[in-house]
Amino acid sequence: MFNQIKNQFAEFVLSKPRKTILDFETPLVRLETLSKKLNIDLWMKRDDLAGPSFGGNKVRQLEYYLGEACSQNADTILITGAVQSNFVRLAAASAVRFGMKSIVQLEQRVSKQDNNYNHSGNVLLNNLLGAEIIHYPEGEDEEGADRALYVLAEKLKKEGKNPYVIPLSRNKPPLGALGYYRCAEEIVGQQDSTFDYLIVASGSGATHLGLVAGMSLLSPSTKVIGSCVRRDEEMQTERFRLLCELINSFSGCPNFLTEQDIFLWDKALEPGYGQIGPLAQNAMKLMAQNEGHLLDPVYTAKSFAAVPGLISDGIIGAGSRVLYVHTGGNAAIFAYQNEIQKIMKK
Ligand SMILES: Cc1ncc(COP(=O)(O)O)c(C=O)c1O
Structure with missing residues (x-):
C-alpha cells in the first residue's frame, strides 16, 4: 500500500505542468552557534534564497x-x-x-x-x-x-x-503544495542523515501540506510540525484537515494523508496575524544575533520561534536533529521598521 501511494503520488506530481522559476537547489546549512546554544543539531533550508526579487517559499x-x-x-x-x-x-x-x-x-x-x-x-x-x-x-x-x-x-x-x-480560498485544489513535495525530494537528496523534526510556517498551509506529503513518503520518520502564522491551532487544524482531503482526492490517493499527519504549534501567533508578539521578537533576535540570518516579523519570526518553543515544551528533546525551513519574507522587514526599532530598544 505504502509503495503504491508513493509511486502514484510521484507520478501525479510529474503529470502537472510546471514552469521552472527556481533553477538551483537551495542550500541546507548547519546553524552552528544555535545548535550549541539550544543543545540540538539544527539545520536550515535556505528557501529564503529561492527565486527572483528577494525570493521565498x-x-x-x-x-x-x-x-x-x-x-x-x-x-x-x-x-x-x-x-x-x-x-x-x-x-x-x-x-x-x-x-x-x-x-x-x-x-x-x-x-x-x-x-x-x-x-x-x-x-x-x-x-x-x-x-x-x-x-x-x-x-x-x-x-x-x-x-x-x-x-x-x-x-x-x-x-x-x-x-x-x-486562488486563495481553501476549497480549491492545493496545486502550490506540489512545489513543496518537490522540496521534500530535494531535502532528502541533500541530507546526510534523517531529520527527527522539520519545522515550517503554516499559513495558507500549502507549504506545510507539500512537506507533509513529501516527507511522509520519502522520510517517514521525520515529524513535520507546522507553526501557525495566520490562525490558531484549532482553526488551522480544521483547515489542514480539509487540505489533506483535497490533496488525497486531487492526487487520486484517497488513503494517503490522515489526521495522524497533522502537527501544529501556535504559541508564537499572538497577538495575531501580521503583529509581533514576544516569542516572535525573541526569535528574530536569536537568529540575527547568533547566526546573522534575518527573519521577518509576519512569518519566519513566528515559525522559527517554534524551535526553542518546542524544546521548552519538552517535545523536541536534547540532541534531536532538527530542520528549520526558512521561507523568506525579508522584504517585509522594511515595512515593519517602526516595530523593529522598538524591539531593538527593549
Ligand atoms: C515568507 C512566508 N513564509 C511562510 C508563508 C506561509 O506559507 P503558506 O501560505 O504556504 O502556508 C508565507 C505566506 O505567504 C510567506 O510569505
Missing part, C-alpha cells in the same frame, strides 16, 4: 500555478493577498519572467495605517515589478477576495485578454 508554489497559466496561454496573472504579501510580490516577479502582466489585489488584513506598511517593503517591489495594484477592503474573506478576482477576470476576457486567477 511561494516560488516553488508558483512554478505550478505558472505552469498551468502557461498551458492555458494566459497573458495576465491575477492574485490576492495581504498588503505586505510575499506571494503577491513573487507572483508579479514570476509573471514578468513569462511575459505576462500581473494584477495584484491587496487586502486589509492588518489594521495598520503607517506609511512604511502601506508603501514600503513588498508594496514598493510590486510597483518596481510593474504590477497593477488594486485593493480589497476585507482581510478575512478569502472567498470574497477570490470572487472579486474572478469578476475582474470575466471583465478582462470581454476586453480580449486571457487572465489566470491564482
